[in-house]
Amino acid sequence: xxxxxxxxxxxxxxxxxxxxxxxxxxxxxxxxxxxxxxxxxxxxxxxxxxxxxxxxxxxxxxxxxxxxxxxxxxxxxxxxxxxxxxxxxxxxxxxxxxxxxxxxxxxxxxxxxxxxxxxxxxxxxxxxxxxxxxxxxxxxxxxxxxxxxxxxxxxxxxxxxxxxxxxxxxxxxxxxxxxxxxxxxxxxxxxxxxxxxxxxxxxxxxxxxxxxxxxxxxxxxxxxxxxxxxxxxxxx
Numbered sequence: 001x002x003x004x005x006x007x008x009x010x011x012x013x014x015x016x017x018x019x020x021x022x023x024x025x026x027x028x029x030x031x032x033x034x035x036x037x038x039x040x041x042x043x044x045x046x047x048x049x050x051x052x053x054x055x056x057x058x059x060x061x062x063x064x065x066x067x068x069x070x071x072x073x074x075x076x077x078x079x080x081x082x083x084x085x086x087x088x089x090x091x092x093x094x095x096x097x098x099x100x101x102x103x104x105x106x107x108x109x110x111x112x113x114x115x116x117x118x119x120x121x122x123x124x125x126x127x128x129x130x131x132x133x134x135x136x137x138x139x140x141x142x143x144x145x146x147x148x149x150x151x152x153x154x155x156x157x158x159x160x161x162x163x164x165x166x167x168x169x170x171x172x173x174x175x176x177x178x179x180x181x182x183x184x185x186x187x188x189x190x191x192x193x194x195x196x197x198x199x200x201x202x203x204x205x206x207x208x209x210x211x212x213x214x215x216x217x218x219x220x221x222x223x224x225x226x227x228x229x230x231x232x233x234x235x236x
Contacts, residue, residue: 011219013072016065017211021176023065025204027058031195043115055108063104067097069211073155076218082161089154096147099140106137145181152177165214172210179203 032051035042045051074090077083117125156174159165180203187197 007218007221010072010076011215011221013068014076014211014215014218016067016069016072018208018215019211020062020066020069021204021207021209021211023058023062025201025208027054027062028196028200028204030054034195039118043118046111046115047119052108052112055104059104060101060108063097063101067094070094070097070155073159073214076165077158077162080162080164082158085154085161086158089151089158091151092147093151093155096144096151099147100144103137103141103144145185149177149181159214164217166217169210169213169217172206172213176203176206176210179206 030050032045033041070090070093074087077086077090080086114125153174156170156172156177159170159173160167162170179199183199184197184203187199
């Protein structure tokens with residue numbers, strides 16, 4: 001039985017990165033109304049099939065692709081110049097993505113129920129006092145932002161130092177993290193709108209370009225196993 005083409009499998013895994021960027025861009029095109037100022041409009045928005053599908057296929061599936069792609073990137077970087085940095089960044093990023101998935105599940109499946117309750121005349125939900133679950137959700141969301149920002153910036157640095165992946169793909173990856181997280185928070189604070197910041201769209205496009213660049217770079221290389229087999233002398 002022939003040895004598996006590990007490099008090709010890693011390259012296929014890296015395709016999860018541009019897919020994540022593309023799905024994030026698609027799901028962010030139509031931001032939801034701010035529930036703090038337009039609760040009825042928000043309720044109507046979150047009860048649509050479009051809202052559920054963009055969150056299910058865009059956010060949740062996109063994060064799933066991101067996790068697979070990040071594992072592949074860490075595996076590819078592991079034996080290079082920035083192996084330790086790449087593996088540490090992979091762990092941090094995957095942890096942040098995994099913690100982000102429950103929040104996306106709440107937004108996908110619980111928000112439509114809340115909106116439906118309001119439109120049905122049960123308007124007391126929005127007036128309920130905060131409880132421990134709300135505090136835990138807020139703290140987890142803050143931790144997710146920190147983990148994803150730090151992890152993805154370190155991934156970009158590891159790609160830059162790797163010597164095997166396109167250096168500027170690493171720059172694009174790190175720049176995307178800056179646009180999506182700290183600058184996204186600044187944008188939200190300045191605009192006063194609690195919905196997806198427009199900087200996320202730009203960051204998602206950078207992820208598409210940087211991720212596709214890395215995947216293409218790996219897929220066009222011959223696998224180490226194939227090179228080793230080809231280099232062995234034939235036994236007559």
